[in-house]
Amino acid sequence: DAKAAGRNGVTVYTGDPHEPLERLSMTSRLRKALTRGEFALHWQPVVDPADGTLHKLEALIRWEDPFRGLVMPDEFIAFAEETGFIDRIGDWVLAGVGDQVAAWRRDGLVVPRVAVNVSPRQLRRPDFGRRLLQAIGERGLAGLLTVEITESAAMADPMRTDPVLQELFAAGVEIAIDDFGAGYSSLSRLRTMPVQVLKIDRSFLRGVPEDPEPTAIVTAVIELSSALGMEAVAEGVEHEHQRAFLVQRGCPLAQGFLLGEPVPAEALRPLLAAAGTP
Numbered sequence: 035d036a037k038a039a040g041r042n043g044v045t046v047y048t049g050d051p052h053e054p055l056e057r058l059s060m061t062s063r064l065r066k067a068l069t070r071g072e073f074a075l076h077w078q079p080v081v082d083p084a085d086g087t088l089h090k091l092e093a094l095i096r097w098e099d100p101f102r103g104l105v106m107p108d109e110f111i112a113f114a115e116e117t118g119f120i121d122r123i124g125d126w127v128l129a130g131v132g133d134q135v136a137a138w139r140r141d142g143l144v145v146p147r148v149a150v151n152v153s154p155r156q157l158r159r160p161d162f163g164r165r166l167l168q169a170i171g172e173r174g175l176a177g178l179l180t181v182e183i184t185e186s187a188a189m190a191d192p193m194r195t196d197p198v199l200q201e202l203f204a205a206g207v208e209i210a211i212d213d214f215g216a217g218y219s220s221l222s223r224l225r226t227m228p229v230q231v232l233k234i235d236r237s238f239l240r241g242v243p244e245d246p247e248p249t250a251i252v253t254a255v256i257e258l259s260s261a262l263g264m265e266a267v268a269e270g271v272e273h274e275h276q277r278a279f280l281v282q283r284g285c286p287l288a289q290g291f292l293l294g295e296p297v298p299a300e301a302l303r304p305l306l307a308a309a310g311t312p
């Protein structure tokens with residue numbers, strides 16, 4: 035068969051006898067991309083759906099491949115996660131966020147909280163917490179970072195991840211559960227974790243407000259967040275009727291193409307300048 039199903043249900047297309055070669059070449063391409071500076075960050079606004087005020091940014095990785103053009107993370111993150119290269123990417127993302135935040139601050143811009151995505155493998159590393167805190171110290175990111183972890187990563191291995199999350203929380207890192215509702219969550223466990231943000235998976239927003247089931251789920255997660263003292267962020271807001279629904283249900287934050295697409299740092303400058311002066 036020409037397909038090999040990897041973890042996370044990802045399918046890597048390979049010619050059978052060449053599989054190791056294929057994987058090797060992808061890894062070496064990623065390694066080259068890193069040394070040649072082909073990775074970039076795009077920034078998506080997280081806003082109050084009621085008035086559009088900017089509250090946070092989410093940093094999203096892109097690969098500017100000279101041959102293929104802009105490669106989206108869904109095409110290489112799962113692979114990097116499987117091979118362990120995600121650790122190097124994770125380090126690069128933190129460095130990139132640090133450099134960009136420093137550049138914005140040099141220009142007198144007020145930088146809001148920045149959310150970075152952390153994949154399950156990164157979270158499982160015993161030294162993840164220590165390395166993240168070190169990066170925060172070295173790059174002046176204290177009180178500025180949100181770490182987004184997926185529901186499954188957050189729930190999978192409490193013995194290992196809880197101490198790390200507690201350590202980050204104590205250091206002022208905000209913890210968000212990404213794609214909430216798409217996986218399995220233990221509500222009793224959620225209550226004991228140092229989690230401040232629930233990001234409602236965008237698959238639910240798609241049916242809002244005409245489809246009763248996803249609409250009920252979105253409403254329930256907004257209420258659950260508020261009951262647990264957490265902040266709900268609705269993802270994937272593309273239409274005005276979705277925005278209006280979120281406002282009506284009291285959802286504090288939202289993200290989506292309607293409210294702001296992910297853009298390169300230069301394109302974000304006017305928005306940051308408008309958001310506040312130091």
Ligand code: C2E
Nearest residue numbers: 094095106107108111127151152153270271272290291296
């Ligand atoms: P995510 O963390 O759920 O990020 C949100 C994704 O939804 C982004 O896709 C964003 O561009 C897209 N999006 C935002 N608003 C809308 C909308 O209104 N409609 C639709 N259809 N999509 C919207 P992107 O940038 O392609 O990233 C895909 C995934 O790749 C992310 O999902 C995240 O899991 C992963 N990822 C991105 N950057 C990184 C990174 O630096 N590190 C790691 N470990 N994973 C990353």
Ligand code: CA
Nearest residue numbers: 092151182212
């Ligand atoms: Ca995310």
Ligand code: CA
Nearest residue numbers: 212213233269
């Ligand atoms: Ca998400």
Ligand code: CA
Nearest residue numbers: 184212213235
């Ligand atoms: Ca996702």
